[in-house]
Amino acid sequence: MAAKKSKGAGKKPAPEEFRSEALSQALEKQDMAAVALALRHGTTVVPLLRSGDRDNPLDGGEVWTYRDQATGDVALLLFSDAKNKPANLPPGVGIYSPEWLRAFLTTHRDTITTVFLDIAGPHPMQASPGDLLAALDA
Numbered sequence: 001m002a003a004k005k006s007k008g009a010g011k012k013p014a015p016e017e018f019r020s021e022a023l024s025q026a027l028e029k030q031d032m033a034a035v036a037l038a039l040r041h042g043t044t045v046v047p048l049l050r051s052g053d054r055d056n057p058l059d060g061g062e063v064w065t066y067r068d069q070a071t072g073d074v075a076l077l078l079f080s081d082a083k084n085k086p087a088n089l090p091p092g093v094g095i096y097s098p099e100w101l102r103a104f105l106t107t108h109r110d111t112i113t114t115v116f117l118d119i120a121g122p123h124p125m126q127a128s129p130g131d132l133l134a135a136l137d138a
Helices: 021-029 032-041 098-107 129-137
Strands: 044-050 065-067 074-078 092-096 112-117 125-127
Touching: 021 032, 032 098, 032 125, 032 129, 044 074, 074 098, 092 098, 098 129, 112 129, 125 129
Parallel strands: 074 112
Antiparallel strands: 044 092, 065 074, 112 125
């Protein structure tokens, strides 16, 4: 699934930019209202199957999603910090805006069955694409 980068796609983000402190704190509290606020006003770290071409600001890379081979269900994994991404996922990550997340979830809402936030911890949370879209639009 192709994706567009958030603003500043032409420059390589510093490692500390691959995190969202607000999302991290909201997940720590397991506070869905705070998670919604963090997603509406901050960035999200997303695993990439293929990183975008640095010379092409329109190439945001290809977002990695998990497909359960037994059920066919597709999950989108989002992270508050690139350090929370499990090592067994593709090594690339992107940092994306709320506008990107809204557009991606809208485009793929019939394919993606669930969204995991910090799936491997330290404070995982799960939501449906519809619930996240409602939170982004609130």
